Amino acid sequence: MFVSYKWLQEYVDLSGVTAEELAQKVTKSGIEVEGVEVLNEGIMGVVIGYILEREQHPNADKLSKCLVDIGGEQPIQIICGAKNVAKGQKVAVATVGAVLPGNFKIKKAKLRGEESNGMICSLQELGMEGKIIPKEYSEGIFVFPADAPVGTDAIELLNRDDAVLELGLTPNRADCLSMLGVAYEVAAILNREVKLPQIDLNPAQEKASDYIKINVEAKEDNPLYVAKVIKNVKIGPSPLWMQTRLMSAGIRPHNNVVDITNYILLEYGQPLHAFDYDRLGSKEILVRRAKEGETIQTLDDVNRTLTSDHLVITNGDEPVAIAGVMGGANSEVTSDTTTVLLESAYFNGGTVRKASKDHGLRSEASARFEKGVDPNRVRPAGDRAAYLMAKYANGEVLEGSVEVDTLTIQPSVVSITLEKINRVLGMNLSVNEVKDIFDRLQFEVSLDQERITVTVPTRRGDITIEEDLIEEVARLYGYDNIPKTLPIGSTTPGKLSDYQKKRRVVRRYLEGAGLYQATTYSLTSEDKVSQYALEDREPIRLAMPMSEDRSMLRQSIVPQLLEALKYNSARKNDSLGVYETGAVFLSNGQDVQPDEEEHVAAAITGIWHSHLWQGEKKSVDFFVLKGIVEGLFNKLGFTEKVAYVQAKMDGMHPGRTAEIQFAGERIGFIGQIHPSVQKELDLKETFAFELKLKTVLEAENGPLQYVAIPRFPSMTRDIALVVDIETVSSQLKEIIFTTGAPLLKEVTVFDLYEGEHMEEGKKSIAFSLNYLDPERTLTDEEVTKVHEKVLEALKDKAGAVLRG
């Protein structure tokens, strides 16, 4: 809502308060003033001139030579390029020395050999936006009314010596979608009076009811319809002050009748509609739901097909307006209109919203109906419009109005105790301080000791409960004056849950291991949604996605991380590791919330470590990433529960991928991204893992327990085994452990050899075996005995022989 400071003065005395100060006060009391626009951007020296003569410029087809009276001793000559300039016009003249927006100074000039002592201005040249300027003047100079006094300040006459406050209204404050509503608010803030607009109807003998009948079929959608008839109107421009006020609110002036309806909309917040009575085609108005498929051509010349959701005003037969949204072209007021049927009605907000949404027609009128108009302003608004039409369109207002009224208007009465107000606010106000605030708001108050009963005017439909009254008190008393305290009384222990603590451990560990935390989108495309998913479930699609790229909920994180690597790679950062913890979404069927499983995933690519001047350079490989995963489980105390099993998976390298098992259950994967995917994404060798983090963090890991440091020496035996190339180290390790227990404590792989000097299909793998008895020093014989058994078992179970 744009509020002209000058216009507002009509209803509230603003003396002693500048527009800036007013904006501050209004903002602090609850309606945010998003900006204060000073309309006159430094314009000086523009006066009203009267064009005495106009002739063709002798040397230029498109220029006119004008002789203009600007109230000086002598008329001045001005060369003007506007097409519509003519003798007898009153126009805005920027005289020599004048300043226009952008600090543009007017100087004496010669144009094609003819002297020009100033400039005749269009409204654009005076800093006004083209879209609010009356259509007939939007391409040329503005013509002032004939009674504009020559030589006076044109800026003042255009009401550009004004400031406009832009209100950012929250949905509850629809009352301030009107100048009167703003006036009540400002009056309460400043503790001043509200002056209501003048209505002075002087009705004709003829009765409106002789001209029109009103029927409302859809009474719930339209509980109050008031029609007035104004005869003998003369369509023409509205008075300049009205035009300028409309323009300051961002509305383009049309003609007096339409401007008056718009003016009342701004003044009262009540949308009105003016029909050309003679073009209605009947003497009847019938308000009903539209028939399915019924059509109407609206004012904007668009043919619209209606449904039974839409409320229409009809002439008893066919629609003449979509109620509260837009009038029909068939009954529009034109320059030939002589009799106006004026509609002032109360339409249901929901019905209007549906129609304005369905037709993509958001208007000043629909916005107000949607948020709810003040039912008590329907009649005064109609009366005031009729009064203005009589005054400024030469109209004759017929006696009475024709109404259908099924609306019950009940102001809300809310009662509260002083104790409650003070308790909720943490303050200590007196009953008089509270009463004073309601008085300023012009709410009716009755006191019964400390019980305060407030009758809320219908214009403030947002106030229905005690808390609403508390807010009114708090905001007008000033939020600044509320003390600052901290909650007292019983409280809760502040802490993270075990799960949350462990999640932080996981994040810090992965960051310490060299990975950057990424945050990617949950929404992804159909082709990526199930890539690398750990569960086979139906993907979840949005009902109305904004794009195909963001249409489905991810089932895995790895594709998003690969996307991030691709983005960085394309920017020459091709060596990088990223991780993310976050939810993946697994459907449980229609209309049921899906399972949201927290996963952790990481992806690494390029050079992992380099220290060039020392000749160190290491690319990422499977074991770099596996080391990170092993460390993670170690950090969480789960090393024993985890196994890595060779696996195949779509999108992964067939020979370099493992399934990660946790207590025997598959909870993730690790491996190299399939070379064809790497190529597609333009990535170097890239490795990734994804784990069901929730499963891991929810598992019990038992308490930490100290194990005594051995006091006796251990004994180490190294062995190199020749095995089939398919034999995996974990199998050998398993054999060594089970056979070597309990003296065998540790087994470490320290060498792997394949290739030359090896028999075809064989490889050599070397282990270091550590034997220890915590109670005593082991003898060589004892160890040899166990060691022999281990070697035998390796030979029997895995065909492993000692390398010669």
Place this chain on the structure above:
Amino acid sequence: MQEQLKELQTAAIQKVEQSANLKELNEVRVAYLGKKSPITEVLRGMGKLSAGERPKMGALVNEVRERITEKIEQKQKELEDAAVFEKLASETIDVTLPGRPLKEGNHHPLTKIIEEIEDLFIGMGYQVAEGPEVEQDYYNFEALNLPKGHPARDMQDSFYITEEILLRTHTSPVQARTMEKNKGKGPIKIICPGKVYRRDNDDATHSHQFMQIEGLVVGENIRMSDLKGTLEVFAKKMFGKDREIRLRPSFFPFTEPSVEMDISCKICGGTGCSVCKKTGWIEILGAGMVHPNVLEMAGYDSKKYTGFAFGMGPERIAMLKYGVDDIRHFYTNDVRFLKQFSAHE
């Protein structure tokens, strides 16, 4: 004989002094102290002396030997030190060369902000509550005093999956769920961080996915002054002690009275600049006293219980705190962006 010994001593010491290295020094040792040395010869000749002279002479010989030995040891240490010094000198490195880099990643700036806020409120007795990102319409709207058809639903255009299931548009459903779980009993003190989603086109200031962090306190005597005090603690801790805070009345369907909090602009110090749109203030968060309908719907007696809630956007806070100018940076994961947030402040 005495003189002979003196001469030997002088000659030996001179040789020791002249030794250039350990090998030469050893030769001197052998020459003067070895089995075939002249001093040993002198000792051998002692038999010819009288019993009275013998001890005297013996003492003298020993003294000479000790002197020479002492000198040799001294020289040996000198030579060894010099050798070590030379060796170390040859090992000199260029200490200005770069060190072996530790592989290091760091947390995302939004995590940094969220964890900072979590820790601040944990210190004030709050717990961290989380909830689903795919929500029921009931928890996202209805339980928060936004019945179907409420005009304020326009404020948050949402991603629906079905008519009843949608991506949550704010973290407030976690409040509703927590209250419901507490079955009408207080106190509740929670902070709820998480991802939320709205139908916005991604641009410099909008993102279809973003973070929110909300707080909720419900108890038997929670006052609006408590909200004000709490928010001030938060703002000063987060943005600095010298920042002013301002509360403005506002509107949210789930709170009444409602509040918006501004902090004084850091850039201009409150005099007005382009960052604060010439107002001197920057909007940080929305808050208010929990609406009685919200309390009642979650099973709380609104006559007995009151509460306050607040909500803010970590992206906005990060943008203000670190001067980030485009919200999309938080989601493109450009490492040149991510690595800027590793340092502790």
